Amino acid sequence: MHEFNWGLLIVVYLFLGGLSAGLFFAAGLANYLEVDGQPAYPRIARMGALLAPWPVAIGSALLILDLGNWYRFYKLFMHFRWESPMSIGSWLLTLFTLIAFVYGFAWLPEDWRQKLFSKVPPTWKQVHRLNVDLSGHRKTLAMIGFPFAIGVGIYTGVLLGAVSARPFWNTNLVAQMFLFSALSSGAAALLLAMVLDPKNPIETHETKFLITLDIVFIVLELFIILPYLIHGTLSVLAVKQALWLILGGPYTVVFWVFFLGLGLLTPLGIEVYELAPSLLKGHAFHGSRNLALAASGLVLFGGFLLRYLFVYAGQVSSFHKMGMLH
Amino acid sequence: MAIKKKRYALVIDSRKCINCKACAVACKAENEVPVGNFRNWINEDRQGEYPKLRIDFEPEQCHHCEHPSCVRVCPTGASWQRKDGIVLVNDDECIGCRYCMIACPYDARYFHEASGTVHKCTLCSHRIDKGTIPACVETCPSKVRVFGDLEDPASRVHELLATRRYRVKEPQTGNGPQLYYLL
Ligand code: SF4
Ligand code: SF4
Numbered sequence: 001m002h003e004f005n006w007g008l009l010i011v012v013y014l015f016l017g018g019l020s021a022g023l024f025f026a027a028g029l030a031n032y033l034e035v036d037g038q039p040a041y042p043r044i045a046r047m048g049a050l051l052a053p054w055p056v057a058i059g060s061a062l063l064i065l066d067l068g069n070w071y072r073f074y075k076l077f078m079h080f081r082w083e084s085p086m087s088i089g090s091w092l093l094t095l096f097t098l099i100a101f102v103y104g105f106a107w108l109p110e111d112w113r114q115k116l117f118s119k120v121p122p123t124w125k126q127v128h129r130l131n132v133d134l135s136g137h138r139k140t141l142a143m144i145g146f147p148f149a150i151g152v153g154i155y156t157g158v159l160l161g162a163v164s165a166r167p168f169w170n171t172n173l174v175a176q177m178f179l180f181s182a183l184s185s186g187a188a189a190l191l192l193a194m195v196l197d198p199k200n201p202i203e204t205h206e207t208k209f210l211i212t213l214d215i216v217f218i219v220l221e222l223f224i225i226l227p228y229l230i231h232g233t234l235s236v237l238a239v240k241q242a243l244w245l246i247l248g249g250p251y252t253v254v255f256w257v258f259f260l261g262l263g264l265l266t267p268l269g270i271e272v273y274e275l276a277p278s279l280l281k282g283h284a285f286h287g288s289r290n291l292a293l294a295a296s297g298l299v300l301f302g303g304f305l306l307r308y309l310f311v312y313a314g315q316v317s318s319f320h321k322m323g324m325l326h
Numbered sequence: 327m328a329i330k331k332k333r334y335a336l337v338i339d340s341r342k343c344i345n346c347k348a349c350a351v352a353c354k355a356e357n358e359v360p361v362g363n364f365r366n367w368i369n370e371d372r373q374g375e376y377p378k379l380r381i382d383f384e385p386e387q388c389h390h391c392e393h394p395s396c397v398r399v400c401p402t403g404a405s406w407q408r409k410d411g412i413v414l415v416n417d418d419e420c421i422g423c424r425y426c427m428i429a430c431p432y433d434a435r436y437f438h439e440a441s442g443t444v445h446k447c448t449l450c451s452h453r454i455d456k457g458t459i460p461a462c463v464e465t466c467p468s469k470v471r472v473f474g475d476l477e478d479p480a481s482r483v484h485e486l487l488a489t490r491r492y493r494v495k496e497p498q499t500g501n502g503p504q505l506y507y508l509l
Contacts (some may be wrong), residue, residue, distance in 0.1 A: 005424040005437065068422015068442030075402045075421055086425050087401035164395060164499050165431035238498075319431055319496045 004315050009066040014156045014307040015185070016059030017093065018178060019300075021153035022186015023052040024100055026213060028142035028149070033209075041209055043200060048190050049107035049138075053100035056152065060093055085162045089155045096148040103141045106134035153182035156307075160314055168242040168317035169310065171231065177224040178310075181303050184217035188267070188299035195292050207287035208278070211271045214299060218268045225260070242317035251313045259309060263302020267295040332410040333476040334390065334449060335504040337483045337492070342468045343368065343383040349462035349471065353387075356450060356461035363436040365447040366462055384507070385470060387462075388413060388434040388447035389495070392502025396426035396435065405444075410475075411504060412449050420444055431499045449473075476504075 027048020030041035039045065064073045077094075081087040108116070110133070117131045134141070157178030160169040191210040194202040232243040246255040270291050278285035345368050353365050366387035373380045394413045397405045404419035405426050415426075415435075420443035427435045427444060435446040450460035458464070463471040474483035483506075486492075491509040 005427045068420070068424070068437065068444070072421040075419060079401065079403050081401060081403060083398045084401045084425075086399065086423060090401065162399065163429050164501075165429055236498075315428060318433065319499060 004312065006311055006315060007066075008308075009062050011304070011308045011311050013059040013063045013066070014159075014178075014311065015304045016055035016062075017156050018153055018182030018303065018307075019185050019189055020052050020054070020056035020059070020100060021096070021149040021179075022182045022184065022217075023048050023055070023189055024096075024103070024145055024149040024186070025153070025183055026187045026190050026210070027052060028103075028146055029213070030209070031138055031142050041206060044190060044194065044206055044209065045138075046107045047193055047197070048186075049104050051104075051189070051193060052186075053097060053104050056093065056097050056100065060097065085155060085159045089152075089159055092148065092151045092155055096145070096152045099141065099145045099148055102134070103138070103145055106138050106141055150179065153179040156182070160310055163314075165319065166242075166314045166317050167236075167238040167319065168245060168314040171228065171239075173224050173228045173231070174310065177221060177228065177306070180217050180221035180224060181306050184214055184221060185300055185303035187214040187217060188296040188303075191292055192296035192300070195289055195296070202287075202289075202292075204285055204287045207292055208275070208285045211275055211287070211292070211295070214295070215268065215271050215275065218264060218271075218299070222264065222268075225264075238317075238319050242313075245313045245316060246309070250316075251309055254305065255309055259302055259305040263298055263305050267298040267302070270295040270298075331477050333504075334411050334454065335474065335476050335483055335506060336390075336449075336463070337472040337474070337486045337506045337508065338385055339470050339472070339486075339508045340382065340384045341508075342470045343385055344468055345370070345383040346467065348465045348467060349385060352461040352465035353447070356453075357448070359445075360438065360440070363438070363445070365434075365436075365445070385462075386432065386434075386495075386505070388430075388449075389432055389501065389503035389505045390447075390449060392504060393500060395429040395431065395499065395501055399425045399429040401425065408451070412451050412454075413446075414448055414451065415444055415446060417441060417443050417445075431496050431501055432503075 027045050030048060031039065031045035033040040064070050067073060076087065076090040079087060080091065113131065117128060120127050122128070154175045157175035161172060161174040164170050187210050191207065191214065194206060194210070229243070232239050233247070245251045274287060274291055275285070277283040347368060350364055350366055350368070353359060357365060359365055366385060369384040369386055371382040371384065390411055390413050392411070394405070394407055397407050397413060401423065402419050402421055404416045404421070405413065406416060407413050422437070422442045422444065424437060424444060427433070427437065435444050438445045453460060459473045463473040472482050472486060474481035476483060478484065486508065487506060492506045493509060494503045494506060497503070
């Protein structure tokens with residue numbers, strides 16, 4: 001009987017890591033775009049910067065708790081093994097988390113920052129030295145962070161894709177699928193956070209930006225999932241049998257109905273429905289709050305399910321056991 | 327005298343296997359394998375319907391691969407390979423991430439709940455180093471398992487692989503398994 005070595009905590013961690021990467025990417029992008037020399041989406045940039053470090057920090061903590069010996073996690077940093085995606089990933093993740101926190105710090109409003117440091121005992125001089133205004137370096141920090149965000153988004157897929165023993169994973173498409181899903185989740189999470197922010201109601205141009213971004217990422221994700229399915233069914237027997245897990249096997253409904261239908265195509269449909277009139281007919285963009293809520297919630301649900309599906313189905317798929325599944 | 331290179335392997339004559347499971351029991355006793363876990367086991371392949379029924383038994387365990395994917399993915403270097411080919415886990419270095427279990431094409435590893443680390447067949451390296459043979463090999467009443475050094479032309483494994491036809495399992499993974507099944 002096959003038991004699962006990686007469970008729900010790993011799924012949550014993969015999702016949260018990707019979410020942070022996506023948040024950072026969208027926020028950094030929003031920071032770059034300018035209209036008439038003025039930042040076009042400063043509120044999105046700030047919201048994203050303040051949110052980005054947390055999911056990955058929580059996710060990494062969960063990952064450490066999931067280890068058989070959690071207090072040995074420091075051993076990950078005593079070695080650098082370039083052949084092990086997990087070794088590369090732990091370094092990448094740590095650096096990205098640090099950069100994301102520094103970047104978030106650079107976006108802290110002045111009064112928040114002073115309030116934060118007023119809680120630190122005055123004798124802790126070293127800590128008070130950190131109370132510096134980094135707001136002038138936001139663009140540089142975002143620039144440094146971009147490759148790390150992409151790296152974290154892609155490595156969660158590489159982690160699985162690099163395992164030659166699991167035909168369900170062992171294709172280079174999984175990395176890109178996870179990356180685009182992460183970027184889309186980040187855009188959706190920002191949309192959700194902006195819509196739910198009671199103090200600053202989201203403005204239509206902000207909704208439009210995030211929805212456009214999300215449509216681009218979902219479409220890119222679809223362009224990876226379709227080749228994954230087509231290529232897989234045309235591949236060697238082991239891969240074909242692994243794909244059976246979602247083409248008739250136990251994960252079929254989760255994949256087609258919940259992930260692809262509810263988590264990907266439905267939000268895409270909603271977002272295109274919202275954007276199309278302004279894009280094609282030049283109408284003003286309105287942006288319904290409820291539709292934005294629904295779409296962003298579903299995208300996050302879909303992003304989680306993608307990881308759930310791959311972690312579980314991938315572990316079932318193996319060269320010597322697949323034949324016995326039928 | 328130059329130190330001779332060694333490459334340990336198992337040659338398995340599955341057709342002699344009677345599914346008595348003495349090997350699995352001997353291994354558990356020798357290596358204190360917890361209840362519910364196994365370092366070696368017997369695969370059963372049933373074909374047909376009674377009375378035209380056929381059952382094949384095939385012992386399996388860690389293949390001590392030439393290019394072990396478990397060693398490649400381990401982030402800490404806890405999984406490692408000796409010069410003589412034996413693949414081991416350094417219990418003090420293992421953080422229990424289980425990536426190696428996922429990377430093994432043969433599901434040959436198990437998670438040891440008490441230690442929080444991953445364990446597997448060691449080919450009884452503690453016995454080999456004293457010049458004896460693995461417990462499963464010693465116990466097998468029908469002499470299914472033959473242990474030996476592939477680099478030694480005088481060894482029985484050499485003779486068997488030179489004179490009999492054989493296969494290895496899932497060679498397409500590139501792991502280079504070193505359990506040779508006679509046909
Ligand atoms: S059979 Fe599995 S555990 Fe043994 S060496 Fe090969 S990959 Fe590693
Ligand atoms: S569980 Fe232990 S031996 Fe296996 S990959 Fe992780 S650290 Fe290495």
